[in-house]
Amino acid sequence: MKHPRLSEWYKNKLQDKIVKIKNLLIYIIPLIILIISSKLMLKGSGYAHPTPRDITLVCALYIILYASKKAYVWIGIPIAILYAIYTPIGLTFDKPTYQYFASVIATDAIEGIEFFTQISIVNYFYAILIIIGILAFKKLCSKLNINYYRNKTLMIVLVIIALINQSPFEYFYNVYESATKVKEEIITLRDFTKSSEWGKSTLDNNQHYDDYVLIIGESVRRDYMGIYGYPINNTPFLNRVNSTIIDGLNSADNNTIGSLRLMLTLSDKETVKPNYGLNIVGLAKSAGFKTYWISNQGYIGQHDTPITFIAKHADVKRFNKLGAFNSNDESDFSLIPLFKKELTSPTQKKQKRLFIIHLYGSHPNPCGRIEDYDNPFTTKDIKYHNISCYVASINKTDEVIEAIYSLLEKQYKQKDRTFSVIYFADHGLSHQDTEEQIKIMHGKTKYAYRVPLIQLSSDQVSTQYIIAKKSGMMFINGLASWLGISNPHLKESYHLFTPESDEEDFGLSETLEARMDDAINIQGK
Incomplete structure (x- = not known):
């Protein structure tokens, strides 16, 4: 016959393990959602194979932004929306380039409709998932009172990674650079006075x-x-x-x-x-x-x-x-x-x-x-x-x-x-x-x-x-x-x-x- 105190000790230890596992899951689930959303954002911006470093850095951006609720709402969510807008195109074609922006300038209504018919309906679903994921991360962290930015070890790792690469903003750089090139070319053609x-x-x-x-x-x-x-x-x-x-x-x-x-x-x-x-x-x-x-x-x-x-x-x-x-x-x-x-x-x-x-x-x-x-x-x-x-x-x-x-x-x-x-x-x-x-x-x-x-x-x-x-x-x-x-x-x-x-x-x-x-x-x- 088991000793009653020993049985109680095992019971308490098991309960402690269950609580720890539960707390770990609570801590991990928002991170998993953020990782999936970050990967979708990168793939949607035209990067077919984002590296773990790239994904980690996007996660770091949102973890840091969450330190300020206003920053998350006014910076983090708009960034996610911009990524989501391009995602159906990025998953189907490639990252933003001069050629795509130039093609937009040269595309009529019929060609525009044809362009969007090439995009799989699933890609629009992924775009929606990005926004849902970023909103869900904020909601869960708030409800469960999780503040990843207070984890010193995690923040040190993220800062080191941030110094190595800055991939989250490469998408915006590509958009800016491509749009600028198209604008410059339009000006060049407009101001070109010599026929030959x-x-x-x-x-x-x-x-x-x-x-x-x-x-x-x-x-x-x-x-x-x-x-x-x-x-x-x-x-x-x-x-x-x-x-x-x-x-x-x-x-x-x-x-x-x-x-x-x-x-x-x-x-x-x-x-x-x-x-x-x-x-x-x-x-x-x-x-x-x-x-x-x-x-x-x-x-x-x-x-x-x-x-x-x-x-x-x-x-x-x-x-x-x-x-x-x-x-x-x-x-x-x-x-x-x-x-x-x-x-x-x-x-x-x-x-x-x-x-x-x-x-x-x-x-x-x-x-x-x-x-x-x-x-x-x-x-x-x-x-x-x-x-x-x-x-x-x-x-x-x-x-x-x-x-x-x-x-x-x-x-x-x-x-x-x-x-x-x-x-x-x-x-x-x-x-x-x-x-x-x-x-x-x-x-x-x-x-x-x-x-x-x-x-x-x-x-x-x-x-x-x-x-x-x-x-x-x-x-x-x-x-x-x-x-x-x-x-x-x-x-x-x-x-x-x-x-x-x-x-x-x-x-x-x-x-x-x-x-x-x-x-x-x-x-x-």
Whole structure:
């Protein structure tokens, strides 16, 4: 028989342990909530893999702010709200950058709606969780009378960590820096008075083409094109026509404005900044070309974007989309009559012309690009629906290129005007796999930079497939060689359609995500 005093001692000891465990749980639960909220805030600001140090420092910020109830309410909660606002975007895309802010300036209402439809509903739920978590931390600490800031050991550890890194405010720094860059660029474009800084260029006497057409594709990665080996033939025209195909062009950036402002100007290779006074339109005009800009991208807003700034210097400008909120979502097929009208307009035989045609192409909502087009590649599995639309949108672009080529060919036969066409894309896209479907959107993998580069000419008698690395940072030098233009600013010996690879990638490889992101074969899906 147990001694009654011994039994009572065990009972009291057990109760003490239960109380200690209960107190420990009470102490830990608010911290767990704060840790989860802090991690969500960092991930929502575009940091896919926040380190324990980063998370700890955000926690430290809120623990210190809780020392003053007013500071927590007027500083801590607004910070959480700002993080929460960006979280759906940050979880889907990336941290705030110049490119995203510039894209906002250049986005119309329809594109804005498409942008938000790419964001999973779960990401909005995470944004709400951030605010709930930060409020719950304050409520629990107040109700349970927990003051972490009075724990000297904890505060010493937090101060040491704070001296090592200051990650909670890196998000705000990125926002400020990106917005400032966009503002500075808007001011630069607004105050730019010179139409061109090229001076006088010379034209190669042996250059025998009369009409040049530069077709800018939108959001096309080459490994999704049949002509580059994709197992579905979604480029029947390009597969059939004689051409020179370059397998190796990397775009200058992973979005339209960021890329084209560098590819269509003689950009500074060290600072990776464009020079708007040395742009493709000005270059062609300096050599006597008549220039045309025909676009299915919007000419919108109160301010010039880098692309519209270049476009507006063309002799003839045709934009399908004008204005911001009343813009129509036009099909790329609607560009064909515009091009035909300008192509067949009276012109002198010796007048050389450059047509720049900017497609809407395979924009991140590819299904929205083929509303006027039957999708021959539909899948049974809804998970691959977006991919099938993307594959079909490239098929549609192939038909647009064929229509442009046919008009040029007819002009050549009727008026003996020779021609050359270059098709390339501003950037590619990356995959994002969700439970419901695979989305295809802007990203930082190497595949998001691998774009097509194809030349078709009136005198082409065979097809060449060339594997060679070409950098988008050198693109305007290659366009000058194609046009037969010489200018002291240019690297004269540079050519796009040769087997020689570029020696430099101008820092691109250092910025890419390492993850694999191969094209997805939807056959049998």
